Amino acid sequence: MIKILIILFIFVISGCTKIHKIENSSFESFPSKPPQQFKFIAHTNIWNPYGDEDGEKTRMEWLQMWIDDSAICKNGYVIVERKEADIGLGPEVKRIYYTGQCK
Secondary structure (H helix, E strand, O other), rough: HHHHHHHHHHHHHHHHHHHHHHEEEEEEEEOOOOEEEEEEEEEEOOOOOOOHHHHHHHHHHHHHHHHHHHOOOOOOEEEEEEEEOOOOOOOOOEEEEEEEEOO
16 A cells, blocks of 8 residues: 555656646757757746755756657757846746757
8 A cells, every 4th residue: 555655646746747847947959050959948936946956956857858858968968058037026936048058
């Protein structure tokens, strides 16, 4: 019984991560420019706040999901630029723009 609950919990958690990825971020790749580049935009909120290590870890998990879904950057990637912008909803709510390129 405990194993079933643990498996169910992991399933629910992983499903929530994918839902939050779609709701709180966007991704665009530019395959025509070598090396391949991409732009990732993520919104912070009370569940993944700005300036929080766990929040940034979650955003990087979303980015990896987008990269995996797009089947790019087989040898990894590098973030070449990161910018934050206030969106007027408080100090912990921002939009973060990441620009990266495949290795």
